[in-house]
Amino acid sequence: MHTLKIITINTWKGEDAYDVRIENLKQQLLALQPDIILMQECFEAPMLEKDTISHINQAFNYHLDFVQAREKIRNFEEFPVQCFSNMAILSRLPILNSFHYPLPLAEGDEMRFGQEIEFFLENGKTAILTNIHLTHVNQDNNIRLEQIKKIAERIQQQKNILHIVGGDFNATVHSPEIQFLTQDTKLMETFSYLHPQKQHNTLVESHQKKIDLGVDFIFMSNEHKQYKIKEATICLDTPIDTSYGYCSDHFGMLLTIEYA
Numbered sequence: 611m612h613t614l615k616i617i618t619i620n621t622w623k624g625e626d627a628y629d630v631r632i633e634n635l636k637q638q639l640l641a642l643q644p645d646i647i648l649m650q651e652c653f654e655a656p657m658l659e660k661d662t663i664s665h666i667n668q669a670f671n672y673h674l675d676f677v678q679a680r681e682k683i684r685n686f687e688e689f690p691v692q693c694f695s696n697m698a699i700l701s702r703l704p705i706l707n708s709f710h711y712p713l714p715l716a717e718g719d720e721m722r723f724g725q726e727i728e729f730f731l732e733n734g735k736t737a738i739l740t741n742i743h744l745t746h747v748n749q750d751n752n753i754r755l756e757q758i759k760k761i762a763e764r765i766q767q768q769k770n771i772l773h774i775v776g777g778d779f780n781a782t783v784h785s786p787e788i789q790f791l792t793q794d795t796k797l798m799e800t801f802s803y804l805h806p807q808k809q810h811n812t813l814v815e816s817h818q819k820k821i822d823l824g825v826d827f828i829f830m831s832n833e834h835k836q837y838k839i840k841e842a843t844i845c846l847d848t849p850i851d852t853s854y855g856y857c858s859d860h861f862g863m864l865l866t867i868e869y870a
Contacts, residue, residue: 611868612732614703618648618776618828619846619862620743621662623695624655624686627852632662634850635857636669642845642864646729647672647700648776650743654678655686655693663698672700673729675708679721697725699741704730711764714756716745724761733870737772740765744787746780754780758787762794772837773797776828778860783810783824791829798832800842800865812844812861814854828865841866 621635639647647670652662663676680695699705706728713722725741742761744754758779765773775797781787783799791797801810801824810824811817830837846862849855 611870613840614646614731614867614869615642615644615841616646616648616739616774616776616828616865616867617642617644617845617862618650618741618778618826620650620778620826620858620860621652622858622860623651624653624660624684624691624693625859626854628653628660628686630850630852631854631857632665635846636666638846638848638857639666640669644864645702646739647698648739648741649698649700650741650778652676652696652698653686653693654696655691658686658691660686660693663696667700670700670702672702673705675699675701675705675725675727677710677723677725679723680719681721697723697741697743699725699727699739701727701729703732706730706736711760713744713760714753716747716751716753719745719747722757724764726764731772731869735772737774738768740773740775740777742775742777742779744778744780755787755790758791759794762791765795765797771831773831774828774865775830776863776865778826780825783827788827796832797829800828800830800839801863804839804842810844812863814856814859814861817847817861826860826863828863830865830867836869838868839865840868
């Protein structure tokens with residue numbers, strides 16, 4: 611039997627003690643040894659020679675697909691800097707194809723994309739993985755729901771193949787966005803499937819307040835009975851020695867699949 615371990619994590623741009631946080635994130639990822647890492651909010655500031663994706667992948671040297679996204683001026687250690695909030699997929703397994711497509715725009719929150727790769731499994735078959743980061747602003751026009759509809763439309767075009775979707779949805783499991791995704795595409799939310807009575811909390815501040823609030827998910831197509839969910843859990847939640855106390859303001863989600 612083969613296993614496929616996937617982790618998704620929002621890396622929190624350049625906030626807090628960036629260098630310490632990202633180094634700790636790299637070390638925690640190394641300890642988990644995932645086959646694929648989905649990352650959102652990856653800070654890139656060329657003038658400062660800061661690049662979250664490059665720093666993490668120095669430890670793995672994986673196949674890489676990335677999207678340069680959401681360029682704007684942000685504060686880094688109290689100083690304004692022109693930077694990006696990128697998306698990345700790091701894969702130990704070879705990437706066959708990649709496809710990036712724009713999502714409907716929220717005013718003031720441009721350059722959002724669906725990031726998709728087709729990659730080889732260890733049995734010679736291929737699978738499709740989509741990395742997403744939905745908007746968190748200007749919800750009066752239901753832009754986030756329109757973004758998820760665009761992603762669902764793309765997924766519907768690819769039948770009879772294992773499809774995995776992960777990322778930061780900025781929406782909870784009972785939201786219209788997640789309900790639409792699961793009903794329209796028949797994707798299964800893996801954490802709730804394996805732990806129907808367990809709290810799913812991926813936001814640090816909610817965790818500290820003991821509020822059950824999860825917005826990070828990994829979904830998979832549930833029609834492929836040959837793929838068994840072995841593990842679905844929260845990860846990257848080890849405290850670190852910074853003022854904030856964790857390597858991001860999100861915890862990660864981990865999915866391990868077993869297949870022949």
